Amino acid sequence: MNGDDPRLGRLRWRARRGTRELDRLLGAWLDRHYAGADEARRAEFDALLGESDPDLWDWLTGHLDPSPRYAAIIDEIRALDRV
Template sequence: MFPRQSEEILKDKRRMRWACRRGMLELDVLFAPFVEEAYDELNEEQQQVFRRLLTCDDPDLFSWFMGHAKCPDPELAEMVALMLRRVKV
C-alpha cells in the first residue's frame, strides 16, 4: 500500500492527465506529454500555475501557444514559454 502522500500525488497526476484532454489536437499534443514528462519536475508554485493554465479556455490557450496573442497574465505567460521551450528541445 502506498503512503498517504504517494496516494495524493497519484490522484493529482490522474487529475492533470484528465484536464490535459482538450478539445483541440494541437493542445493535446502539448499538454499530455508535458504532464507525463515534466510536471513532476515543477516546484509547487509552478504546478499551481500549470493547474491554473488548465482552467483557461481552449481558444485563448491556442492563441498563446501558437504565438497569435500574448497571454496577459505574467505567470501563465511564463508557463506557456516553459512548455514551448520543452517542446523545442
C-alpha cells in the same frame, strides 16, 4: 510524485482539450516537467488548465502574448514543441 497520484490523473484528464495539438502540448509538459516541478509551478499549470481553449491555443502558438501569470509556463510548453 508517483504515477498513481490522484492529482496527476486529474490533471491528465483536464489536459485533454479535444484538439490533438493542445492535448499533445499540454500532455508533453505533464510528462516532462510535472514530476520535477515545485508546488507553485504545479498550481500554475492547474490554473492554466482553467483557461479557455481559444486563449490557450493563441498563447501557445504565439498569436497572442500570454497573461503575465502564465508567461513562464507557456514558454516551457512552447519549448517542448521545438525539441
